[in-house]
Amino acid sequence: MSRLIxxxxxxxxxxxxxxxxxxxLAVALSSALQEAGGIWFGWSGEVTEEFTGxxxxxxxxxxxxxxxxxxxxxxxxxxxxxxxxxxxxxFHYRIDLAEYERSFAGGYQRVNERLAETARxxxxxxxxxxxQDYHMFPLGEELRKRGCRNRMGFFLxxxxxxxxxxxxxxxARELLETLFAYDLVGFHTEEWxxxxxEGAVNILGATSDGETLSLNGRTVRMIASPIGIDAEDxxxxxxxxxxRLSFRQMRDxxxxxxxxxxxxxxxxxxxxxxxxxxxxxxLQEHPEERKEVFLLQIAPPSRAAVETYQKIRTALDGxxxxxxxxxxxxxxxxxxxxxxxxxxxxxxGIYRAARIGLVTPLRDGLNLVAxxxxxxxxxxxxxxxxLSRFAGAAEQLTEAVLVxxxxxxxxxxxxxxxxxxxxxxxxxxxxxxxxxxxxxxVFWWLRRFTSALDTVEAMVD
Ligand code: ADQ
Numbered sequence: 001m002s003r004l005i006x007x008x009x010x011x012x013x014x015x016x017x018x019x020x021x022x023x024x025l026a027v028a029l030s031s032a033l034q035e036a037g038g039i040w041f042g043w044s045g046e047v048t049e050e051f052t053g054x055x056x057x058x059x060x061x062x063x064x065x066x067x068x069x070x071x072x073x074x075x076x077x078x079x080x081x082x083x084x085x086x087x088x089x090x091f092h093y094r095i096d097l098a099e100y101e102r103s104f105a106g107g108y109q110r111v112n113e114r115l116a117e118t119a120r121x122x123x124x125x126x127x128x129x130x131x132q133d134y135h136m137f138p139l140g141e142e143l144r145k146r147g148c149r150n151r152m153g154f155f156l157x158x159x160x161x162x163x164x165x166x167x168x169x170x171x172a173r174e175l176l177e178t179l180f181a182y183d184l185v186g187f188h189t190e191e192w193x194x195x196x197x198e199g200a201v202n203i204l205g206a207t208s209d210g211e212t213l214s215l216n217g218r219t220v221r222m223i224a225s226p227i228g229i230d231a232e233d234x235x236x237x238x239x240x241x242x243x244r245l246s247f248r249q250m251r252d253x254x255x256x257x258x259x260x261x262x263x264x265x266x267x268x269x270x271x272x273x274x275x276x277x278x279x280x281x282x283l284q285e286h287p288e289e290r291k292e293v294f295l296l297q298i299a300p301p302s303r304a305a306v307e308t309y310q311k312i313r314t315a316l317d318g319x320x321x322x323x324x325x326x327x328x329x330x331x332x333x334x335x336x337x338x339x340x341x342x343x344x345x346x347x348x349g350i351y352r353a354a355r356i357g358l359v360t361p362l363r364d365g366l367n368l369v370a371x372x373x374x375x376x377x378x379x380x381x382x383x384x385x386x387l388s389r390f391a392g393a394a395e396q397l398t399e400a401v402l403v404x405x406x407x408x409x410x411x412x413x414x415x416x417x418x419x420x421x422x423x424x425x426x427x428x429x430x431x432x433x434x435x436x437x438x439x440x441x442v443f444w445w446l447r448r449f450t451s452a453l454d455t456v457e458a459m460v461d
Pocket of ligand 1: 340368
Protein backbone atom coordinates (compact mmCIF):
# COMPACT_ATOMS: atom_id res chain seq x y z
CA MET A 1 0.00 0.00 0.00
CA SER A 2 1.41 3.41 -0.93
CA ARG A 3 1.93 6.09 1.69
CA LEU A 4 -0.80 8.57 2.56
CA ILE A 5 -0.22 12.31 2.81
CA UNK A 6 -3.03 14.04 4.70
CA UNK A 7 -3.16 17.83 4.46
CA UNK A 8 -5.51 19.93 6.61
CA UNK A 9 -5.57 23.38 8.18
CA UNK A 10 -4.78 22.02 11.64
CA UNK A 11 -2.99 18.83 12.54
CA UNK A 12 -3.83 16.76 15.61
CA UNK A 13 -0.84 15.90 17.78
CA UNK A 14 0.14 12.25 17.44
CA UNK A 15 -1.20 10.10 20.24
CA UNK A 16 -0.65 6.53 21.20
CA UNK A 17 -3.87 6.16 23.12
CA UNK A 18 -7.32 5.48 21.76
CA UNK A 19 -9.03 6.84 24.82
CA UNK A 20 -11.54 9.18 23.25
CA UNK A 21 -9.47 12.23 24.20
CA UNK A 22 -9.51 13.27 20.55
CA UNK A 23 -12.35 13.90 18.12
CA UNK A 24 -13.35 11.11 15.74
CA LEU A 25 -11.79 12.73 12.68
CA ALA A 26 -8.37 12.99 14.32
CA VAL A 27 -8.58 9.37 15.49
CA ALA A 28 -9.66 8.15 12.06
CA LEU A 29 -7.04 10.07 10.11
CA SER A 30 -4.27 9.03 12.46
CA SER A 31 -5.33 5.39 12.26
CA ALA A 32 -5.35 5.58 8.44
CA LEU A 33 -1.91 7.11 8.56
CA GLN A 34 -0.72 4.40 10.95
CA GLU A 35 -1.94 1.72 8.58
CA ALA A 36 -0.45 3.16 5.41
CA GLY A 37 2.42 5.14 6.92
CA GLY A 38 2.84 8.70 5.83
CA ILE A 39 2.71 12.33 6.80
CA TRP A 40 0.06 14.69 8.18
CA PHE A 41 0.86 18.23 7.14
CA GLY A 42 -0.71 21.59 8.02
CA TRP A 43 -0.48 24.88 9.87
CA SER A 44 1.00 24.67 13.38
CA GLY A 45 -1.51 27.19 14.74
CA GLU A 46 1.49 29.42 15.55
CA VAL A 47 2.32 32.84 14.18
CA THR A 48 5.80 33.88 13.10
CA GLU A 49 7.27 37.27 12.20
CA GLU A 50 8.26 36.23 8.70
CA PHE A 51 7.21 33.11 6.80
CA THR A 52 10.18 30.79 6.29
CA GLY A 53 8.57 27.47 5.40
CA UNK A 54 10.53 25.88 8.23
CA UNK A 55 8.91 22.54 9.09
CA UNK A 56 8.52 21.08 12.59
CA UNK A 57 8.28 17.32 12.68
CA UNK A 58 6.76 15.11 15.34
CA UNK A 59 6.81 11.36 15.20
CA UNK A 60 3.60 9.48 15.84
CA UNK A 61 3.11 5.72 15.74
CA UNK A 62 3.90 4.80 12.16
CA UNK A 63 3.55 8.30 10.76
CA UNK A 64 4.91 11.81 11.11
CA UNK A 65 3.25 15.18 11.53
CA UNK A 66 4.81 18.16 9.78
CA UNK A 67 3.67 21.68 10.58
CA UNK A 68 4.60 25.18 9.54
CA UNK A 69 4.05 28.60 11.15
CA UNK A 70 2.21 31.38 9.32
CA UNK A 71 2.54 35.17 9.44
CA UNK A 72 -0.04 37.24 11.27
CA UNK A 73 -1.51 38.73 8.11
CA UNK A 74 -1.70 35.20 6.65
CA UNK A 75 -3.89 34.18 9.58
CA UNK A 76 -6.02 37.31 9.28
CA UNK A 77 -6.60 37.03 5.55
CA UNK A 78 -6.58 33.27 4.98
CA UNK A 79 -8.05 31.83 8.20
CA UNK A 80 -10.14 34.54 9.88
CA UNK A 81 -10.72 36.22 6.51
CA UNK A 82 -11.44 34.10 3.46
CA UNK A 83 -12.04 30.79 5.24
CA UNK A 84 -14.20 32.04 8.10
CA UNK A 85 -15.67 35.37 6.96
CA UNK A 86 -16.18 34.53 3.30
CA UNK A 87 -16.45 30.81 2.57
CA UNK A 88 -17.96 29.57 5.85
CA UNK A 89 -21.01 31.88 5.79
CA UNK A 90 -21.49 31.53 2.02
CA PHE A 91 -21.27 27.74 2.13
CA HIS A 92 -23.81 27.75 5.00
CA TYR A 93 -26.23 29.79 2.85
CA ARG A 94 -25.59 33.00 4.81
CA ILE A 95 -24.70 35.48 2.05
CA ASP A 96 -25.99 38.19 4.40
CA LEU A 97 -22.96 37.49 6.62
CA ALA A 98 -20.37 36.77 3.91
CA GLU A 99 -17.66 39.39 3.44
CA TYR A 100 -16.14 39.68 0.00
CA GLU A 101 -12.73 41.37 0.22
CA ARG A 102 -9.97 41.09 -2.37
CA SER A 103 -7.37 41.09 0.40
CA PHE A 104 -8.98 37.96 1.87
CA ALA A 105 -9.02 36.19 -1.50
CA GLY A 106 -5.41 37.22 -2.13
CA GLY A 107 -4.25 36.07 1.31
CA TYR A 108 -6.06 32.74 0.90
CA GLN A 109 -4.35 32.12 -2.42
CA ARG A 110 -0.96 33.19 -1.03
CA VAL A 111 -1.20 30.85 1.96
CA ASN A 112 -2.26 27.94 -0.23
CA GLU A 113 0.79 28.62 -2.44
CA ARG A 114 3.02 28.77 0.63
CA LEU A 115 1.62 25.52 1.96
CA ALA A 116 2.06 23.82 -1.42
CA GLU A 117 5.63 25.05 -1.68
CA THR A 118 6.37 23.77 1.83
CA ALA A 119 4.63 20.40 1.39
CA ARG A 120 6.06 19.67 -2.07
CA UNK A 121 9.46 18.28 -0.97
CA UNK A 122 7.70 15.87 1.42
CA UNK A 123 5.81 14.14 -1.39
CA UNK A 124 7.14 11.10 -3.22
CA UNK A 125 5.84 9.93 -6.61
CA UNK A 126 3.83 6.94 -5.30
CA UNK A 127 2.16 8.77 -2.40
CA UNK A 128 -1.60 9.28 -2.26
CA UNK A 129 -2.58 12.80 -1.22
CA UNK A 130 -5.76 13.63 0.67
CA UNK A 131 -6.62 17.28 1.27
CA GLN A 132 -9.30 18.29 3.81
CA ASP A 133 -11.85 21.05 3.82
CA TYR A 134 -12.61 24.59 2.70
CA HIS A 135 -9.36 26.15 3.92
CA MET A 136 -7.53 24.38 1.14
CA PHE A 137 -9.54 24.26 -2.08
CA PRO A 138 -6.63 25.55 -4.28
CA LEU A 139 -3.92 23.45 -2.66
CA GLY A 140 -4.26 20.55 -5.12
CA GLU A 141 -3.86 22.84 -8.09
CA GLU A 142 -0.82 24.48 -6.51
CA LEU A 143 0.73 21.05 -5.98
CA ARG A 144 -0.02 20.10 -9.60
CA LYS A 145 1.70 23.31 -10.73
CA ARG A 146 4.72 22.13 -8.79
CA GLY A 147 4.83 18.84 -10.64
CA CYS A 148 2.76 16.48 -8.45
CA ARG A 149 1.22 13.72 -10.57
CA ASN A 150 0.03 11.75 -7.55
CA ARG A 151 -3.44 10.44 -6.92
CA MET A 152 -5.11 13.31 -5.15
CA GLY A 153 -8.40 13.49 -3.27
CA PHE A 154 -10.28 16.30 -1.57
CA PHE A 155 -13.02 16.05 1.09
CA LEU A 156 -15.33 18.92 2.00
CA UNK A 157 -16.65 18.82 5.57
CA UNK A 158 -19.23 21.59 5.12
CA UNK A 159 -22.18 21.96 2.70
CA UNK A 160 -21.74 23.02 -0.92
CA UNK A 161 -24.05 25.94 -1.75
CA UNK A 162 -26.45 26.00 -4.71
CA UNK A 163 -25.04 27.74 -7.85
CA UNK A 164 -27.19 30.85 -7.42
CA UNK A 165 -25.58 31.51 -4.06
CA UNK A 166 -22.11 30.54 -5.23
CA UNK A 167 -22.19 33.10 -8.05
CA UNK A 168 -22.26 35.89 -5.44
CA UNK A 169 -18.62 35.00 -4.72
CA UNK A 170 -16.37 37.11 -6.98
CA UNK A 171 -13.96 34.15 -7.31
CA ALA A 172 -16.66 31.51 -7.92
CA ARG A 173 -15.25 30.37 -11.29
CA GLU A 174 -11.68 30.10 -10.05
CA LEU A 175 -12.80 28.20 -7.00
CA LEU A 176 -14.77 25.68 -9.04
CA GLU A 177 -11.90 25.31 -11.49
CA THR A 178 -9.39 24.48 -8.76
CA LEU A 179 -11.40 21.37 -7.88
CA PHE A 180 -10.55 19.90 -11.28
CA ALA A 181 -6.98 19.43 -10.04
CA TYR A 182 -8.23 16.50 -7.92
CA ASP A 183 -8.97 12.96 -9.06
CA LEU A 184 -11.72 12.56 -6.47
CA VAL A 185 -13.83 15.03 -4.48
CA GLY A 186 -15.98 13.90 -1.56
CA PHE A 187 -19.02 15.40 0.19
CA HIS A 188 -21.10 14.24 3.15
CA THR A 189 -24.35 14.07 1.19
CA GLU A 190 -25.85 13.59 -2.22
CA GLU A 191 -27.37 17.09 -1.89
CA TRP A 192 -23.99 18.84 -1.51
CA UNK A 193 -22.55 16.70 -4.32
CA UNK A 194 -25.36 17.65 -6.70
CA UNK A 195 -24.98 21.36 -5.83
CA UNK A 196 -21.32 21.13 -6.73
CA UNK A 197 -22.09 19.28 -9.94
CA GLU A 198 -24.73 21.86 -10.91
CA GLY A 199 -22.30 24.71 -10.22
CA ALA A 200 -19.58 23.15 -12.35
CA VAL A 201 -22.02 22.51 -15.19
CA ASN A 202 -23.91 25.84 -15.05
CA ILE A 203 -21.09 28.20 -14.19
CA LEU A 204 -18.10 26.58 -15.90
CA GLY A 205 -19.81 24.58 -18.65
CA ALA A 206 -18.35 21.28 -17.41
CA THR A 207 -19.98 18.05 -18.58
CA SER A 208 -21.27 15.43 -16.19
CA ASP A 209 -22.18 11.75 -16.47
CA GLY A 210 -23.56 11.78 -12.93
CA GLU A 211 -20.41 10.31 -11.39
CA THR A 212 -17.63 12.25 -13.03
CA LEU A 213 -17.24 15.79 -14.28
CA SER A 214 -15.06 16.79 -17.21
CA LEU A 215 -13.63 20.14 -18.14
CA ASN A 216 -10.83 20.97 -20.60
CA GLY A 217 -9.53 17.41 -20.69
CA ARG A 218 -9.56 16.95 -16.91
CA THR A 219 -11.86 14.55 -15.13
CA VAL A 220 -12.85 14.51 -11.48
CA ARG A 221 -14.90 11.80 -9.80
CA MET A 222 -17.48 12.75 -7.15
CA ILE A 223 -18.45 10.69 -4.12
CA ALA A 224 -21.04 11.23 -1.39
CA SER A 225 -19.73 9.66 1.78
CA PRO A 226 -20.98 10.82 5.17
CA ILE A 227 -18.44 10.86 7.97
CA GLY A 228 -19.20 8.89 11.11
CA ILE A 229 -17.93 8.74 14.65
CA ASP A 230 -15.72 6.12 16.27
CA ALA A 231 -18.98 4.59 17.48
CA GLU A 232 -17.63 1.59 19.34
CA ASP A 233 -15.22 3.81 21.22
CA UNK A 234 -17.88 6.40 22.01
CA UNK A 235 -20.31 3.78 23.30
CA UNK A 236 -17.55 2.39 25.53
CA UNK A 237 -16.77 5.91 26.66
CA UNK A 238 -20.36 6.35 27.80
CA UNK A 239 -19.83 3.42 30.19
CA UNK A 240 -16.49 4.71 31.53
CA UNK A 241 -16.13 5.77 35.20
CA UNK A 242 -15.97 9.48 34.33
CA UNK A 243 -19.05 9.24 32.14
CA ARG A 244 -20.91 7.41 34.92
CA LEU A 245 -19.94 10.14 37.32
CA SER A 246 -21.11 12.96 35.06
CA PHE A 247 -24.29 10.97 34.34
CA ARG A 248 -25.01 10.73 38.07
CA GLN A 249 -24.21 14.39 38.64
CA MET A 250 -26.62 15.40 35.90
CA ARG A 251 -29.38 13.11 37.13
CA ASP A 252 -28.92 14.39 40.71
CA UNK A 253 -29.03 18.02 39.66
CA UNK A 254 -32.10 17.37 37.48
CA UNK A 255 -34.10 16.35 40.58
CA UNK A 256 -36.48 14.18 38.58
CA UNK A 257 -36.94 16.61 35.70
CA UNK A 258 -36.33 15.66 32.08
CA UNK A 259 -33.20 17.14 30.58
CA UNK A 260 -32.97 18.34 27.00
CA UNK A 261 -29.40 18.78 25.81
CA UNK A 262 -27.77 20.83 23.05
CA UNK A 263 -24.00 20.70 22.41
CA UNK A 264 -22.52 22.92 19.72
CA UNK A 265 -19.65 25.22 18.94
CA UNK A 266 -21.02 28.73 19.36
CA UNK A 267 -21.67 29.29 15.66
CA UNK A 268 -24.54 30.97 13.81
CA UNK A 269 -24.89 27.93 11.54
CA UNK A 270 -25.97 25.82 14.52
CA UNK A 271 -29.34 27.56 14.87
CA UNK A 272 -28.95 28.37 18.56
CA UNK A 273 -31.13 31.48 18.55
CA UNK A 274 -33.89 29.63 16.72
CA UNK A 275 -33.49 26.71 19.16
CA UNK A 276 -33.90 29.01 22.15
CA UNK A 277 -36.97 30.57 20.52
CA UNK A 278 -38.41 27.10 19.85
CA UNK A 279 -37.87 26.14 23.49
CA UNK A 280 -39.41 29.42 24.65
CA UNK A 281 -42.42 28.63 22.50
CA UNK A 282 -42.65 25.21 24.12
CA LEU A 283 -42.66 26.78 27.58
CA GLN A 284 -45.36 29.21 26.49
CA GLU A 285 -47.59 26.57 24.95
CA HIS A 286 -47.12 23.90 27.60
CA PRO A 287 -47.51 25.47 31.03
CA GLU A 288 -48.07 21.98 32.48
CA GLU A 289 -44.53 20.98 31.42
CA ARG A 290 -42.82 23.93 33.08
CA LYS A 291 -40.73 22.73 36.00
CA GLU A 292 -40.86 19.23 34.51
CA VAL A 293 -38.01 19.92 32.05
CA PHE A 294 -34.96 22.05 31.50
CA LEU A 295 -32.67 22.72 28.56
CA LEU A 296 -28.91 22.41 29.04
CA GLN A 297 -27.18 24.19 26.17
CA ILE A 298 -23.42 23.73 26.06
CA ALA A 299 -21.81 26.13 23.59
CA PRO A 300 -18.10 26.91 23.84
CA PRO A 301 -17.12 30.06 21.91
CA SER A 302 -15.23 29.59 18.65
CA ARG A 303 -13.60 31.97 16.13
CA ALA A 304 -13.83 34.81 18.62
CA ALA A 305 -11.75 37.09 16.36
CA VAL A 306 -14.62 37.24 13.86
CA GLU A 307 -17.25 39.90 14.54
CA THR A 308 -20.29 37.81 13.55
CA TYR A 309 -19.31 35.35 16.28
CA GLN A 310 -19.18 38.13 18.86
CA LYS A 311 -22.65 39.23 17.74
CA ILE A 312 -24.22 35.81 18.03
CA ARG A 313 -22.75 35.47 21.50
CA THR A 314 -24.30 38.77 22.59
CA ALA A 315 -27.64 37.79 21.05
CA LEU A 316 -27.66 34.47 22.91
CA ASP A 317 -26.71 36.11 26.21
CA GLY A 318 -29.74 38.39 25.80
CA UNK A 319 -32.12 35.66 24.75
CA UNK A 320 -31.15 33.22 27.51
CA UNK A 321 -31.52 36.04 30.06
CA UNK A 322 -34.94 36.87 28.70
CA UNK A 323 -36.18 33.27 28.82
CA UNK A 324 -34.92 32.71 32.35
CA UNK A 325 -36.21 36.12 33.41
CA UNK A 326 -39.68 35.30 32.11
CA UNK A 327 -40.01 31.72 33.38
CA UNK A 328 -37.52 30.91 36.16
CA UNK A 329 -38.76 30.35 39.71
CA UNK A 330 -36.93 30.10 43.00
CA UNK A 331 -36.65 26.34 42.56
CA UNK A 332 -36.29 26.03 38.76
CA UNK A 333 -34.18 27.49 35.97
CA UNK A 334 -35.57 26.56 32.54
CA UNK A 335 -32.37 27.18 30.57
CA UNK A 336 -28.85 26.34 31.69
CA UNK A 337 -26.61 28.03 29.18
CA UNK A 338 -22.94 27.10 29.51
CA UNK A 339 -20.05 28.51 27.47
CA UNK A 340 -17.37 25.90 28.01
CA UNK A 341 -16.05 22.72 26.46
CA UNK A 342 -15.98 19.38 28.31
CA UNK A 343 -13.82 16.27 27.97
CA UNK A 344 -15.43 13.70 25.71
CA UNK A 345 -16.11 11.16 28.48
CA UNK A 346 -17.88 13.81 30.58
CA UNK A 347 -19.89 14.78 27.50
CA UNK A 348 -20.84 11.13 26.92
CA GLY A 349 -22.33 10.96 30.44
CA ILE A 350 -24.26 14.18 29.86
CA TYR A 351 -25.71 12.86 26.58
CA ARG A 352 -26.80 9.67 28.32
CA ALA A 353 -28.56 11.60 31.07
CA ALA A 354 -30.62 13.61 28.55
CA ARG A 355 -34.15 12.56 27.61
CA ILE A 356 -33.85 14.61 24.40
CA GLY A 357 -30.88 15.50 22.18
CA LEU A 358 -31.79 18.76 20.46
CA VAL A 359 -29.70 19.20 17.32
CA THR A 360 -31.13 21.94 15.15
CA PRO A 361 -28.53 23.55 12.87
CA LEU A 362 -29.84 25.83 10.13
CA ARG A 363 -27.31 24.21 7.81
CA ASP A 364 -24.60 21.69 8.65
CA GLY A 365 -22.25 19.61 6.51
CA LEU A 366 -23.09 16.57 8.59
CA ASN A 367 -23.20 17.04 12.42
CA LEU A 368 -21.37 14.62 14.65
CA VAL A 369 -23.13 15.61 17.87
CA ALA A 370 -26.31 13.88 16.64
CA UNK A 371 -24.38 10.62 16.22
CA UNK A 372 -22.58 10.95 19.54
CA UNK A 373 -25.89 11.51 21.34
CA UNK A 374 -27.31 8.29 19.91
CA UNK A 375 -24.16 6.24 20.59
CA UNK A 376 -24.19 7.29 24.26
CA UNK A 377 -27.78 6.19 25.03
CA UNK A 378 -28.88 3.41 27.35
CA UNK A 379 -30.31 0.71 24.99
CA UNK A 380 -33.01 -0.18 27.54
CA UNK A 381 -34.23 3.38 28.04
CA UNK A 382 -32.89 5.60 25.26
CA UNK A 383 -33.59 9.29 24.75
CA UNK A 384 -35.03 10.86 21.62
CA UNK A 385 -32.98 12.64 18.95
CA UNK A 386 -34.60 15.75 17.50
CA LEU A 387 -32.68 16.61 14.34
CA SER A 388 -32.78 19.42 11.80
CA ARG A 389 -33.75 18.42 8.25
CA PHE A 390 -30.95 20.70 7.09
CA ALA A 391 -28.12 18.81 8.76
CA GLY A 392 -26.33 16.44 6.40
CA ALA A 393 -26.84 13.70 9.01
CA ALA A 394 -30.60 13.78 8.32
CA GLU A 395 -29.96 11.83 5.08
CA GLN A 396 -28.89 8.86 7.22
CA LEU A 397 -30.70 9.41 10.52
CA THR A 398 -34.25 9.19 9.20
CA GLU A 399 -35.65 7.66 12.42
CA ALA A 400 -34.89 10.82 14.38
CA VAL A 401 -37.73 13.30 14.96
CA LEU A 402 -36.94 15.59 12.02
CA VAL A 403 -37.76 19.30 12.22
CA UNK A 404 -37.48 22.52 10.31
CA UNK A 405 -35.15 24.49 12.59
CA UNK A 406 -36.52 27.84 11.40
CA UNK A 407 -39.93 27.01 12.82
CA UNK A 408 -40.35 27.64 16.55
CA UNK A 409 -43.66 25.73 16.36
CA UNK A 410 -42.06 22.61 14.90
CA UNK A 411 -39.34 22.66 17.55
CA UNK A 412 -41.95 23.13 20.26
CA UNK A 413 -44.13 20.29 18.89
CA UNK A 414 -41.14 17.98 18.56
CA UNK A 415 -40.14 18.55 22.20
CA UNK A 416 -43.70 17.82 23.34
CA UNK A 417 -43.83 14.67 21.20
CA UNK A 418 -40.45 13.42 22.43
CA UNK A 419 -41.36 13.92 26.10
CA UNK A 420 -44.49 11.81 25.65
CA UNK A 421 -42.96 9.16 23.42
CA UNK A 422 -43.59 5.64 24.80
CA UNK A 423 -40.58 3.55 25.64
CA UNK A 424 -41.22 0.98 22.84
CA UNK A 425 -41.16 3.71 20.22
CA UNK A 426 -38.03 5.26 21.70
CA UNK A 427 -36.30 1.88 21.67
CA UNK A 428 -37.38 1.10 18.09
CA UNK A 429 -36.20 4.44 16.77
CA UNK A 430 -32.95 4.28 18.72
CA UNK A 431 -32.15 0.77 17.50
CA UNK A 432 -32.49 1.82 13.88
CA UNK A 433 -30.40 4.96 14.44
CA UNK A 434 -27.75 3.16 16.41
CA UNK A 435 -27.48 0.36 13.88
CA UNK A 436 -26.67 2.94 11.21
CA UNK A 437 -24.20 4.82 13.39
CA UNK A 438 -22.31 1.69 14.41
CA UNK A 439 -22.16 0.39 10.83
CA UNK A 440 -21.36 3.62 9.00
CA UNK A 441 -18.71 4.74 11.45
CA VAL A 442 -15.66 6.88 10.85
CA PHE A 443 -13.60 3.90 9.70
CA TRP A 444 -16.28 3.00 7.14
CA TRP A 445 -16.07 6.59 5.85
CA LEU A 446 -12.30 6.41 5.68
CA ARG A 447 -12.25 3.10 3.80
CA ARG A 448 -14.87 4.28 1.34
CA PHE A 449 -12.96 7.41 0.49
CA THR A 450 -9.50 5.88 0.30
CA SER A 451 -10.65 2.87 -1.70
CA ALA A 452 -12.45 5.18 -4.15
CA LEU A 453 -9.21 7.15 -4.40
CA ASP A 454 -7.26 3.95 -5.07
CA THR A 455 -9.51 3.01 -7.94
CA VAL A 456 -9.84 6.34 -9.76
CA GLU A 457 -7.75 6.70 -12.84
CA ALA A 458 -4.67 8.61 -11.81
CA MET A 459 -4.07 11.80 -13.68
CA VAL A 460 -2.04 11.53 -16.86
CA ASP A 461 -0.98 14.92 -18.07
P1 ADQ B 1 -18.38 21.16 13.48
O1 ADQ B 1 -19.07 22.31 12.86
O2 ADQ B 1 -17.39 21.49 14.54
O3 ADQ B 1 -17.68 20.23 12.37
P2 ADQ B 1 -19.83 18.75 14.57
O4 ADQ B 1 -19.88 17.79 13.44
O5 ADQ B 1 -21.06 18.73 15.40
O6 ADQ B 1 -19.59 20.24 14.12
O7 ADQ B 1 -18.61 18.35 15.48
C1 ADQ B 1 -18.35 19.01 16.67
C2 ADQ B 1 -17.47 18.17 17.58
O8 ADQ B 1 -17.03 19.00 18.66
C3 ADQ B 1 -18.20 16.99 18.18
O9 ADQ B 1 -17.36 15.89 18.21
C4 ADQ B 1 -18.55 17.47 19.60
O10 ADQ B 1 -18.59 16.47 20.57
C5 ADQ B 1 -17.43 18.44 19.89
N1 ADQ B 1 -17.93 19.49 20.80
C6 ADQ B 1 -18.83 20.44 20.54
N2 ADQ B 1 -19.09 21.17 21.65
C7 ADQ B 1 -18.34 20.65 22.63
C8 ADQ B 1 -18.16 20.94 24.02
N3 ADQ B 1 -18.82 21.92 24.64
N4 ADQ B 1 -17.28 20.20 24.72
C9 ADQ B 1 -16.61 19.20 24.11
N5 ADQ B 1 -16.76 18.87 22.82
C10 ADQ B 1 -17.60 19.58 22.09
C11 ADQ B 1 -17.52 20.31 10.94
C12 ADQ B 1 -18.80 20.49 10.14
C13 ADQ B 1 -19.78 19.39 10.49
C14 ADQ B 1 -19.13 18.01 10.25
C15 ADQ B 1 -17.76 17.93 10.92
C16 ADQ B 1 -17.01 16.66 10.49
O11 ADQ B 1 -19.38 21.77 10.37
O12 ADQ B 1 -20.96 19.50 9.70
O13 ADQ B 1 -19.97 17.01 10.79
O14 ADQ B 1 -16.95 19.04 10.56
O15 ADQ B 1 -16.93 16.55 9.09
